[in-house]
Amino acid sequence: xxxxxxxxxxxxxxxxxxxxxxxxxxxxxxxxxxxxxxxxxxxxxxxxxxxxxxxxxxxxxxxxxxxxxxxxxxxxxxxxxxxxxxxxxxxxxxxxxxxxxxxxxxxxxxxxxxxxxxxxxxxxxxxxxxxxxxxxxxxxxxxxxxxxxxxxxxxxxxxxxxxxxxxxxxxxxxxxxxxxxxxxxxxxxxxxxxxxxxxxxxxxxxxxxxxxxxxxxxxxxxxxxxxxxxxxxxxxxxxxxxxxxxxxxxxxxxxxxxxxxxxxxxxxxxxxxxxxxxxxxxxxxxxxxxxxxxxxxxxx
Amino acid sequence: xxxxxxxxxxxxxxxxxxxxxxxxxxxxxxxxxxxxxxxxxxxxxxxxxxxxxxxxxxxxxxxxxxxxxxxxxxxxxxxxxxxxxxxxxxxxxxxxxxxxxxxxxxxxxxxxxxxxxxxxxxxxxxxxxxxxxxxxxxxxxxxxxxxxxxxxxxxxxxxxxxxxxxxxxxxxxxxxxxxxxxxxxxxxxxxxxxxxxxxxxxxxxxxxxxxxxxxxxxxxxxxxxxxxxxxxxxxxxxxxxxxxxxxxxxxxxxxxxxxxxxxxxxxxxxxxxxxxxxxxxxxxxxxxxxxxxxxxxxxxxxxxxxxxxxxxxxxxxxxxxxxxxxxxxxxxxxxxxxxxxxxxxxxxxxxxxxxxxxxxxxxxxxxxxxxxxxxxxxxxxxxxxxxxxxxxxxxxxxxxxxxxxxxxxxxxxxxxxxxxxxx
Ligand SMILES: Nc1nc2c(ncn2[C@@H]2O[C@H](COP(=O)(O)OP(=O)(O)O)[C@@H](O)[C@H]2O)c(=O)[nH]1
Numbered sequence: 001x002x003x004x005x006x007x008x009x010x011x012x013x014x015x016x017x018x019x020x021x022x023x024x025x026x027x028x029x030x031x032x033x034x035x036x037x038x039x040x041x042x043x044x045x046x047x048x049x050x051x052x053x054x055x056x057x058x059x060x061x062x063x064x065x066x067x068x069x070x071x072x073x074x075x076x077x078x079x080x081x082x083x084x085x086x087x088x089x090x091x092x093x094x095x096x097x098x099x100x101x102x103x104x105x106x107x108x109x110x111x112x113x114x115x116x117x118x119x120x121x122x123x124x125x126x127x128x129x130x131x132x133x134x135x136x137x138x139x140x141x142x143x144x145x146x147x148x149x150x151x152x153x154x155x156x157x158x159x160x161x162x163x164x165x166x167x168x169x170x171x172x173x174x175x176x177x178x179x180x181x182x183x184x185x186x187x188x189x190x191x192x193x194x195x196x197x198x199x200x201x202x203x204x205x206x207x208x209x210x211x212x213x214x215x216x217x218x219x220x221x222x223x224x225x226x227x228x229x230x231x232x233x234x235x236x237x238x239x240x241x242x243x244x245x246x247x248x249x250x251x252x253x254x255x256x257x258x259x260x261x262x263x264x265x266x267x268x269x270x271x272x273x274x275x276x277x278x279x280x281x282x283x284x285x286x287x288x289x290x291x292x293x294x295x296x297x298x299x300x
Numbered sequence: 301x302x303x304x305x306x307x308x309x310x311x312x313x314x315x316x317x318x319x320x321x322x323x324x325x326x327x328x329x330x331x332x333x334x335x336x337x338x339x340x341x342x343x344x345x346x347x348x349x350x351x352x353x354x355x356x357x358x359x360x361x362x363x364x365x366x367x368x369x370x371x372x373x374x375x376x377x378x379x380x381x382x383x384x385x386x387x388x389x390x391x392x393x394x395x396x397x398x399x400x401x402x403x404x405x406x407x408x409x410x411x412x413x414x415x416x417x418x419x420x421x422x423x424x425x426x427x428x429x430x431x432x433x434x435x436x437x438x439x440x441x442x443x444x445x446x447x448x449x450x451x452x453x454x455x456x457x458x459x460x461x462x463x464x465x466x467x468x469x470x471x472x473x474x475x476x477x478x479x480x481x482x483x484x485x486x487x488x489x490x491x492x493x494x495x496x497x498x499x500x501x502x503x504x505x506x507x508x509x510x511x512x513x514x515x516x517x518x519x520x521x522x523x524x525x526x527x528x529x530x531x532x533x534x535x536x537x538x539x540x541x542x543x544x545x546x547x548x549x550x551x552x553x554x555x556x557x558x559x560x561x562x563x564x565x566x567x568x569x570x571x572x573x574x575x576x577x578x579x580x581x582x583x584x585x586x587x588x589x590x591x592x593x594x595x596x597x598x599x600x601x602x603x604x605x606x607x608x609x610x611x612x613x614x615x616x617x618x619x620x621x622x623x624x625x626x627x628x629x630x631x632x633x634x635x636x637x638x639x640x641x642x643x644x645x646x647x648x649x650x651x652x653x654x655x656x657x658x659x660x661x662x663x664x665x666x667x668x669x670x671x672x673x674x675x676x677x678x679x680x681x682x683x684x685x686x687x688x689x690x691x692x693x694x695x696x697x698x699x700x701x702x703x704x705x706x707x708x709x710x711x712x713x714x715x716x717x718x719x720x721x722x723x
Pocket of ligand 1 (some may be wrong): 319320321322323324325326327328362451452453454455487488489490491
């Protein structure tokens, strides 16, 4: 007997399996929602995994206060469309209460501050599994990350103490106070994600597609102009046809000059530019810990 | 236009790589990524820069998988690292396991989901103890296809006699193994001969290049499509007005083909009923195959829960509380305890078990059965008998890798301490 399943359908099936496993093995799981395509994909897969029932986990969004307005609008539509529960943790609250101190200066951002709010929300919500959209192809260090990643009672990851994962068997046992980070889309690459989103016609924030926007140029990267951005006197605002490759904090998410008007154009663009998602910010002083990276650090 | 549609047809192939230190594993993986144009420009630039900084010539492809190697050199615990690339035909997932002698456990982990195992041999050294170990693991883990890459052919002048000699050595020893499909390819990972591009220096070799093999090897029959096995993973109950009485049994097909209208047997209750509906990720479907994740609805109002299994009435798995397994021990801190109690996971079942008997320890370099020294330490393999608190529904691992596999968990530390294949 012969049966062919496409790689996208196999990845979909694997992720649905993981999502259901989380629902079965944990008491209070939560989906970490960042607003980007990976977390949108995760939500979309969760809807499929439990249909026609509702997704049995809430979303948690850590709001830096510097989001693209489009991100928040899209988030709220998504929540409404699928009848999801949304919790938001505000970095601004942590700043106001003196738990964290806002960075100063031109390259300041609130990325590092998110970690506090995230851990605080996880603790308050008594969540025992937090699902993230991390993928193993993102960078070398993530290549060894597990689907079920064990954290001790301080939320720390001990690379030496991770559990081997074989076959379809995932060990989510833990002691009181410990929790897990789970990565249902571990095996997807950037290209897989885009291909799947195109194949399934998944709605996405229009930030990912080419649009005209006010930008400035800093260290070779285009940044979206906004009220949150501290500009140097010599930095001029001009209009450009751009799109986001990752969606994050407005103050430090680079935008790219691009004419990609559809997801299929994006796929073409990725195939031809041959740059990793995290690349292209080589002259950025903080490129080693670019927006998405730091988010991952905090989130994951 | 439109790559998407082409990709919709491409399949997923998972493979592991095994070889002793310095056989050229990192170079080979780098070569595959590079020649298949899976490296991005920025990665390539970085590679070049690092190579130059180290005072080496050209571009050292082995550096692409450097993360693992640095760790190895520092003697830190190493794991399986996963890497990804694709060609228009297939997407590949490499489970890259370090070649160090101690890392049986990593190799077993990587092998558990692999369709293909690549075993590297340095043409100058021929079959060595580690080659045998790797082949034995591939056989125990029932990796459907094994490719023996005889590497560094450039260092033996692409000599056919040397190649034949090594193939001979390997085949002699492989007769003792349970590997269904073995291939041999003469390559030079460094220069690129027969990896992605065909070499003009091995005109005596008529087989495919490694990449051609990986793109074309027949993997759609690697699953068991005969014996219907559907472990219930999660029960879907919407509890809404619209779906008032809806009860869906969600899971991933572990074997056979489920069909709408089929009569099925439910385990452990023994009731029979009919499949009324199969819901897939895109809505209703008439059939479900491994490895699809679906939701199954049945005719009668029966109370199934996680850990139960849907099968066909005339094709049952083994049902019982005594299972015999080949165990690979993972735990660094404690050896396997005779009479020890562990938590056990099998498909979607969670039970406890006691180690009733250790039959023998298996020397995985020689397949010799050790009966004297029965201490089972990390990376050792042993055949053991387990007694479980509840009946399991198992198949021999040879027949089905999903219903034939278990893991053991230490109830004190919650670590995964062993993986087992049902005999
Ligand atoms: N001449 C030659 N050298 C090779 C070949 N493949 C690998 N090497 C060299 O062998 C050494 C070890 O290779 P590496 O890929 O690091 O081995 P690993 O330990 O198995 O990952 C390096 O110096 C490589 O350049 C080959 O096909 N021919």
